[in-house]
Amino acid sequence: xxxxxxxxxxxxxxxxxxxxxxxxxxxxxxxxxxxxxxxxxxxxxxxxxxxxxxxxxxxxxxxxxxxxxxxxxxxxxxxxxxxxxxxxxxxxxxxxxxxxxxxxxxxxxxxxxxxxxxxxxxxxxxxxxxxxxxxxxxxxxxxxxxxxxxxxxxxxxxxxxxxxxxxxxxxxxxxxxxxxxxxxxxxxxxxxxxxxxxxxxxxxxxxxxxxxxxxxxxxxxxxxxxxxxxxxxxxxxxxxxxxxxxxxxxxxxxxxxxxxxxxxxxxxxxxxxxxxxxxxxxxxxxxxxxxxxxxxxxxxxxxxxxxxxxxxxxxxxxxxxxxxxxxxxxxxxxxxxxxxxxxxxxxxxxxxxxxxxxxxxxxxxxxxxxxxxxxxxxxxxxxxxxxxxxxxxxxxxxxxxxxxxxxxxxxxxxxxxxxxxxxxxxxxxxxxxxxxxxxxxxxxxxxxxxxxxxxxxxxxxxxxxxxxxxxxxxxxxxxxxxxxxxxxxxxxx
Amino acid sequence: xxxxxxxxxxxxxxxxxxxxxxxxxxxxxxxxxxxxxxxxxxxxxxxxxxxxxxxxxxxxxxxxxxxxxxxxxxxxxxxxxxxxxxxxxxxxxxxxxxxxxxxxxxxxxxxxxxxxxxxxxxxxxxxxxxxxxxx
Numbered sequence: 364x365x366x367x368x369x370x371x372x373x374x375x376x377x378x379x380x381x382x383x384x385x386x387x388x389x390x391x392x393x394x395x396x397x398x399x400x401x402x403x404x405x406x407x408x409x410x411x412x413x414x415x416x417x418x419x420x421x422x423x424x425x426x427x428x429x430x431x432x433x434x435x436x437x438x439x440x441x442x443x444x445x446x447x448x449x450x451x452x453x454x455x456x457x458x459x460x461x462x463x464x465x466x467x468x469x470x471x472x473x474x475x476x477x478x479x480x481x482x483x484x485x486x487x488x489x490x491x492x493x494x495x496x497x498x499x500x501x502x503x504x505x506x507x508x509x510x511x512x513x514x515x516x517x518x519x520x521x522x523x524x525x526x527x528x529x530x531x532x533x534x535x536x537x538x539x540x541x542x543x544x545x546x547x548x549x550x551x552x553x554x555x556x557x558x559x560x561x562x563x564x565x566x567x568x569x570x571x572x573x574x575x576x577x578x579x580x581x582x583x584x585x586x587x588x589x590x591x592x593x594x595x596x597x598x599x600x601x602x603x604x605x606x607x608x609x610x611x612x613x614x615x616x617x618x619x620x621x622x623x624x625x626x627x628x629x630x631x632x633x634x635x636x637x638x639x640x641x642x643x644x645x646x647x648x649x650x651x652x653x654x655x656x657x658x659x660x661x662x663x664x665x666x667x668x669x670x671x672x673x674x675x676x677x678x679x680x681x682x683x684x685x686x687x688x689x690x691x692x693x694x695x696x697x698x699x700x701x702x703x704x705x706x707x708x709x710x711x712x713x714x715x716x717x718x719x720x721x722x723x724x725x726x727x728x729x730x731x732x733x734x735x736x737x738x739x740x741x742x743x744x745x746x747x748x749x750x751x752x753x754x755x756x757x758x759x760x761x762x763x764x765x766x767x768x769x770x771x772x773x774x775x776x777x778x779x780x781x782x783x784x785x786x787x788x789x790x791x792x793x794x795x796x797x798x799x800x801x802x803x804x805x806x807x808x809x810x811x812x813x814x815x816x817x818x819x820x821x822x823x824x825x826x827x828x829x830x831x832x833x834x835x836x837x838x839x840x841x842x843x844x845x846x847x848x849x850x851x852x853x854x855x856x
Numbered sequence: 857x858x859x860x861x862x863x864x865x866x867x868x869x870x871x872x873x874x875x876x877x878x879x880x881x882x883x884x885x886x887x888x889x890x891x892x893x894x895x896x897x898x899x900x901x902x903x904x905x906x907x908x909x910x911x912x913x914x915x916x917x918x919x920x921x922x923x924x925x926x927x928x929x930x931x932x933x934x935x936x937x938x939x940x941x942x943x944x945x946x947x948x949x950x951x952x953x954x955x956x957x958x959x960x961x962x963x964x965x966x967x968x969x970x971x972x973x974x975x976x977x978x979x980x981x982x983x984x985x986x987x988x989x990x991x
């Protein structure tokens with residue numbers, strides 16, 4: 364084989380290789396320029412081969428330059444055609460990209476519109492909200508205030524919050540934003556007597572940390588609520604309550620003072636009358652005095668003094684009850700976890716004699732713990748047990764059942780008696796002050812349940828009754844149950 | 857019985873004072889009784905130069921609610937400014953408020969009695985002061 368034939372053979376294979384490369388790599392990874400180059404090689408080699416075929420078939424033997432022209436022309440046509448073809452592909456690519464870009468742009472537009480809508484909503488909410496909202500950066504510089512915030516404390520954007528809001532030169536003590544920066548949690552505090560254009564105001568401030576995508580705290584958002592009016596109302600309410608308690612206390616106290624005289628001097632009168640009667644009895648003279656005065660003193664005057672004494676005792680008891688109620692208002696509760704099993708056992712032991720005397724069977728199941736002031740809770744259960752013993756039912760079936768259960772962090776106790784029961788129309792009234800179911804036969808001032816209810820309310824608990832006439836009563840007391848922390852503290856005490 | 861003890865009654869209500877006097881007598885005490893109708897008069901007596909508190913035992917029956925200076929302030933002043941002579945003080949008042957009772961004991965009262973007071977209550981309270989050598 365001649366060297367020319369070898370070159371031709373190589374060219375022929377070159378054509379196939381370039382064609383193969385073109386087909387396999389048409390879409391990717393070749394760039395358009397590489398593709399053009401490959402097409403050129405392919406075209407040249409094909410037309411070179413075509414030239415050779417012509418040469419072999421002796422058609423252009425004498426026309427060698429024509430063969431070359433044919434090869435070159437063919438190559439140029441192919442290059443042009445494939446260039447045009449490639450351009451077409453490029454255009455198509457570009458069109459595809461443009462379409463994709465447009466679609467993406469549309470998506471972005473929709474997203475942006477959505478975000479804008481959300482922002483508008485948020486802006487409207489923030490603008491419409493009565494609470495002031497501001498954002499401070501980590502240096503405590505104010506970077507945002509909503510209108511309500513500006514109305515509350517003035518516009519201080521760009522200033523340090525402690526300077527702008529509270530006219531201080533350092534971060535305020537107990538600053539909730541500072542606390543949120545430290546532990547990353549939400550904190551609420553009251554800022555009292557903050558200087559504003561409207562004078563000193565009271566605010567409730569809730570601060571929460573604002574984090575970036577990496578979870579780092581970059582700023583703090585605070586919601587400020589003006590509680591000046593509420594505080595004033597609370598202060599006024601406290602003042603009025605205090606005044607009312609003071610009036611109640613002083614009135615009750617001062618009412619007792621004349622009663623002491625009435626009671627004391629009634630007794631003095633009684634003593635004096637006894638002396639007079641004794642003198643008259645011992646007198647041997649029958650006189651008008653002895654006949655007429657003695658019976659008056661013995662019957663009428665004694666009877667009158669008896670009524671005075673009874674009324675004074677009753678009034679004294681009522682005033683004592685009022686005093687006790689007024690004291691409850693001033694009482695500071697010492698709350699702790701209470702072992703109700705022990706407390707009920709102690710109370711029942713105090714009533715042991717009475718329970719035996721009246722033939723009352725007692726049954727106490729295991730009781731859950733609760734949180735309360737030991738003295739006051741004892742008073743509640745003592746009053747309830749005392750009540751149960753006051754209104755006992757028939758002698759052959761007298762019982763007192765005390766049970767308890769835990770429900771949703773609350774402890775509920777039930778004192779069930781087999782007594783005379785309470786008719787529905789009286790059930791709402793039994794907790795009213797001085798209300799008595801049976802004032803003639805049952806001793807008391809009608810204060811026991813009022814006091815019990817007041818104490819339970821002070822413990823944020825509930826007290827209620829379920830009862831039917833002649834079917835006994837169930838008094839329920841609901842109190843907060845201690846949490847684990849409180850139980851641990853108690854166990855280490 | 858120590859008859860030399862002077863019983864001082866600080867009580868603004870004349871009726872109450874009268875009842876207290878009667879019951880003291882009824883309980884058998886024949887001591888001299890001085891009555892003052894307010895806290896100011898009571899303190900004036902104890903702090904006056906002519907007072908015989910340095911040479912004679914005294915027992916003070918003190919009401920709490922009184923005009924001018926109340927019983928709490930009288931007790932407080934006595935305990936603060938008359939530390940060398942600890943005059944026994946029995947509070948006699950109309951309230952059994954535990955808070956007030958605790959306050960009086962903290963200030964140094966010897967006992968606390970709620971009106972009306974029977975004569976036998978006086979015997980017990982006077983006995984506790986240690987002034988009367990009662991059996």
